[in-house]
Amino acid sequence: MTNEPRHSRPQRSPRPPRLLRSLGRRCARAASAALLLALAGCGWTADGADEKTTLTRHVYIGGKSDQPGFNLFSGHTNRGFEPDLAGYLGKRIGFSPKWHDVISAKREQELVDRASALVIATYSITPERDEQVDFVGPYFVTRQGFLVREDYHGIRTEKDVAGKVICTVEGSTSAAAALPGGTTLHTESDYSTCVRKLQQGDLDAVFTDEALLYGYVEQQKNSATPVRVVPDVSFGSNNRYGIGLPEGLRGDCEKLREALRDYLVEEWASDVKAQLPALVAAYPGDWENRFRPNPEDVDTYSSCRP
Amino acid sequence: MGRLCPGLSPYAARVTNDTTRAIPGATAGADPPEGDGAPRPPWLRRAALRVREAAAGAWAITLLLLADLVTVLGAGAIWLALGGDPAVVGVTAAALLAFAAAMLPLIARRGPDGQPPLWPPFVLVVIPLAVLAVGVPALGTWMFLDSRPVDVTRRVTLDGTPPLVNGDTVVATMRTDDPRSRLTIAFDVAPHDLAAPVCVPTVGLTVTSEAGPGRDQVRKGVPGDEFTFVLGRGARKVELSVLLEAEAGCEVNLSVASAYLDD
Numbered sequence: 001m002t003n004e005p006r007h008s009r010p011q012r013s014p015r016p017p018r019l020l021r022s023l024g025r026r027c028a029r030a031a032s033a034a035l036l037l038a039l040a041g042c043g044w045t046a047d048g049a050d051e052k053t054t055l056t057r058h059v060y061i062g063g064k065s066d067q068p069g070f071n072l073f074s075g076h077t078n079r080g081f082e083p084d085l086a087g088y089l090g091k092r093i094g095f096s097p098k099w100h101d102v103i104s105a106k107r108e109q110e111l112v113d114r115a116s117a118l119v120i121a122t123y124s125i126t127p128e129r130d131e132q133v134d135f136v137g138p139y140f141v142t143r144q145g146f147l148v149r150e151d152y153h154g155i156r157t158e159k160d161v162a163g164k165v166i167c168t169v170e171g172s173t174s175a176a177a178a179l180p181g182g183t184t185l186h187t188e189s190d191y192s193t194c195v196r197k198l199q200q201g202d203l204d205a206v207f208t209d210e211a212l213l214y215g216y217v218e219q220q221k222n223s224a225t226p227v228r229v230v231p232d233v234s235f236g237s238n239n240r241y242g243i244g245l246p247e248g249l250r251g252d253c254e255k256l257r258e259a260l261r262d263y264l265v266e267e268w269a270s271d272v273k274a275q276l277p278a279l280v281a282a283y284p285g286d287w288e289n290r291f292r293p294n295p296e297d298v299d300t301y302s303s304c305r306p
Numbered sequence: 307m308g309r310l311c312p313g314l315s316p317y318a319a320r321v322t323n324d325t326t327r328a329i330p331g332a333t334a335g336a337d338p339p340e341g342d343g344a345p346r347p348p349w350l351r352r353a354a355l356r357v358r359e360a361a362a363g364a365w366a367i368t369l370l371l372l373a374d375l376v377t378v379l380g381a382g383a384i385w386l387a388l389g390g391d392p393a394v395v396g397v398t399a400a401a402l403l404a405f406a407a408a409m410l411p412l413i414a415r416r417g418p419d420g421q422p423p424l425w426p427p428f429v430l431v432v433i434p435l436a437v438l439a440v441g442v443p444a445l446g447t448w449m450f451l452d453s454r455p456v457d458v459t460r461r462v463t464l465d466g467t468p469p470l471v472n473g474d475t476v477v478a479t480m481r482t483d484d485p486r487s488r489l490t491i492a493f494d495v496a497p498h499d500l501a502a503p504v505c506v507p508t509v510g511l512t513v514t515s516e517a518g519p520g521r522d523q524v525r526k527g528v529p530g531d532e533f534t535f536v537l538g539r540g541a542r543k544v545e546l547s548v549l550l551e552a553e554a555g556c557e558v559n560l561s562v563a564s565a566y567l568d569d
Contacts, residue, residue, distance in 0.1 A: 128500040143555070176501040237505045237555035300507050 053251050054117045059095040061086055062102035062116035062244075066192040069215025069276045070122055073099075080215075081275040082120045085139060088267055089243075092259040103189050105171025108132045111246045118256075119244035122212055124173045125301055134249065134303035136256040137242025138293040139264070142211035144174055144239065146230040149198060155205055155230050164204035167194035174208045177236035191216070199225040209239050211291055214279035221278070229282065240293065240301060253304035261295045268292055368432060371406065375436030378402045383444040407433065455568035456484050462491070462562045469498035469557035470550050476560055477516070478546040485540050486567035493548060495529035498557040505556035517545040530563065537567075 063082060065073035071080040078099045086097040102110045107123055110116045111133045125135045146155055146166075155161055162180040169175065170187040179185060186203060188194050194206040195216050206213065213229045220227050243256055269288060273280055280287050299306050382399035386392060458480055466476030478491070495509045506529070515523045519538030527533060537544060552558065 125504045126501055127497045127504055127506075130504070131500075173501065173503050176499065235555065237503050237557070238553055239503045297507075301504065 053255070054249060055093050055095045055252050055255065057095060058098050059090070059117045060098050060100060060115070062107060062110045062119040062121055063099045064104070064121040064190065065099065065101055066190050067122060067212060067215055068219035069279070070212060071099075071120075072219075073101075079275075081140075081271050082122075084267070084271040084275065085263065086118075086120055088263050089256060089259050092262070093255050103171070104169050105189070107171070107244060111244050114246055117245065117252075121244075122209065122241055123244050124209075124239040125242040126173060129244075130303065132247070133244045134247050134253055135242035135244060136253055136260055136298070136302045136304070138240030138297060138301055139243065139260055139268070140211060140241040141291055141293050142209040142239050142241075143234045144177060144208060144236045145210035145213055145234055147195065147198065147206040147208075147213040147216060147227050148204065148230055149201075150226045150228045152204070155233060158233055158235065161205075161233070161235070165202075166205050166207045167197060167203045168207045169194065172208060173236065173239055177207075179207070179235055195220070195227065198227065199223070205230070207235075210234070211276065211279055214276055214282060218276070218278035240297075242301065247303075250304055253302065257298055257302045257304060257306075261298045264293060264295045264298070372432045372436055372439075375403070375406055375432060376439050378406075379436055379440035383440055387447075403433070453569075455490070455566035456482070456486060457565070458482055458489075458567055459562055459565045462565050464548075464560060464562065466560060468559040470560055471557055472550065472552045472554060474550045476548045476550070478544075478548055478562065480544045480565065482542055482544075482567060484567065485537070485542050487537055487539060487541075487569050488534060489537055489544055489565065489567055490532050490534045491546070491565040492532045492563040493529055494561045494563040495550075495558045496561070498559050502557065505553055506558060508553045508556060509558060510551040512549040512551070514547045514549070515545070516547050517543060532564075 063071045063078065065071050065078055067080070069080055071078055071082040073079075077083075083097070083099070086099075089095075090097050100116070102116065102119060102121060104121075107119050107121060108129055111119055119133075122140075123129075123135075125137055129135075146161070148155060155164065159180070162182040165184045165186055166179065167186045167188060169191055170189065175185070175187055186194075186197075188197075191206065191208060191212065194203070194208075197203050198206050199220070206216075210229060217227055217229060243260070245252055245256070269292070272287070272291070279291065283290055379399060382395050386395045461482060462478050462480045464476050464478050466474060470476065480489070491513075493511055493513075495506055495511075497504065497506055510526065510528055511531075511533075513525045513527075513533045515521050515535045515537075518541045520536045520541070523535050525533040525535070535544070535546070548560065550558070550560065
């Protein structure tokens with residue numbers, strides 16, 4: 001009587017023994033786990049962003065090694081604020097920086113072509129550049145100013161800039177800034193050439209980021225023609241230097257963002273004091289307020305916002 | 307019949323009599339075959355016969371009339387919704403309804419040989435039925451739409467000329483024929499020169515209402531924030547001043563991201 005319902009059921013294929021069923025399930029689970037691990041290993045997230053890291057072992061960084069205070073190649077090594085920053089990031093993330101030169105106008109191309117994994121080269125974050133590359137930053141905030149010979153007093157206010165011969169670098173944000181009418185803008189491929197021509201008397205002033213100019217003030221203070229930054233004369237908006245990286249490397253971007261936030265708190269001030277003493281001396285007691293970004297700004301301005 | 311329906315008109319009684327004459331089979335057969343064998347009450351039988359007779363002669367014209375009226379009223383409602391002048395729409399709809407009502411007696415008139423009218427009196431129901439068929443959904447739709455916020459984003463005009471810099475003030479003006487008691491507006495700020503250093507995150511906005519019963523309300527925020535202003539009843543014009551705060555040298559363009567009126 002109790003067996004009748006069983007006999008009336010449709011016939012099924014015989015079930016495998018319990019041990020085999022369990023084995024099959026385990027295999028399926030293992031295969032699923034392996035697939036997930038493989039996907040994670042391939043570096044792709046659910047939203048399609050590339051999580052694969054390129055910041056391992058030796059990392060090529062595009063830099064401008066003719067900028068005293070920020071990055072100057074001398075004695076077979078790169079010295080300055082930016083090598084200090086790269087060293088901190090390398091220690092935190094686990095890579096060894098390898099510098100190679102890049103000019104201002106070629107920085108986006110350097111990253112698009114993946115010739116460098118990073119660009120740390122007084123690289124201002126702009127909406128136009130942000131369409132081609134990603135940024136982590138800022139690590140420095142500076143307005144733009146004028147460098148003149150120490151004995152030159154032809155520029156005291158913004159109005160005085162009209163009619164002067166001004167040098168800046170092609171591809172920089174300074175080259176795009178609106179200077180007063182009648183100004184003759186002369187562009188070079190690097191700032192060192194601008195400064196040399198300024199000292200030779202071929203130009204009236206060099207126009208670029210104030211922080212960068214203080215590097216030249218320090219470098220040239222003992223030269224035959226020392227230079228100075230004109231106080232309180234500025235055009236354009238503040239420049240915020242960011243670390244450039246190829247678009248879409250979300251994993252690298254997030255690692256750099258976290259590390260940079262810590263850097264601003266832990267080592268930024270000591271590095272500026274060591275590498276840009278002329279800047280510190282120009283704004284005693286106020287230089288951090290003027291040039292140091294808030295760590296929260298890194299979340300606001302970076303391409304990979306949290 | 308008189309006992310069951312004491313209020314029924316003599317006309318209705320006549321139709322009933324005509325029916326019994328016109329369909330002899332129905333009366334001669336006395337009772338139609340009944341599957342359950344239970345006899346039907348006489349009043350129910352008479353009512354069934356009336357309906358059958360009415361349907362046989364007038365359903366087509368009744369439905370035609372109903373469809374015609376629904377179309378006329380529906381077209382009027384849509385015309386009104388699309389911005390038609392209510393007076394013009396109302397007069398047109400009323401004229402068409404009057405025309406349809408005037409046609410009814412003609413349809414009802416008996417022929418010279420005393421033939422029954424083309425339609426029974428219940429055709430009169432088509433006019434209120436059509437009004438209900440159009441009016442109820444139209445009223446529901448109107449109430450639903452009226453309860454939703456009105457998007458006026460494209461109606462807000464800005465008088466400032468880009469680029470805007472720190473300290474610039476732009477006047478935003480909006481006119482509407484659909485006044486509501488509250489405006490919620492958000493502004494967008496974009497860099498004027500894409501090659502210039504990024505500065506949009508430094509921008510702050512102070513928005514002040516300048517006209518109407520709700521004037522002098524001040525709201526502060528950043529681009530993308532929604533600012534809400536109480537306008538008061540019947541405000542057809544809204545004027546806001548937008549003061550821009552930004553770091554030195556920052557040049558931006560201002561636009562309206564969204565603007566909604568609601569109650």
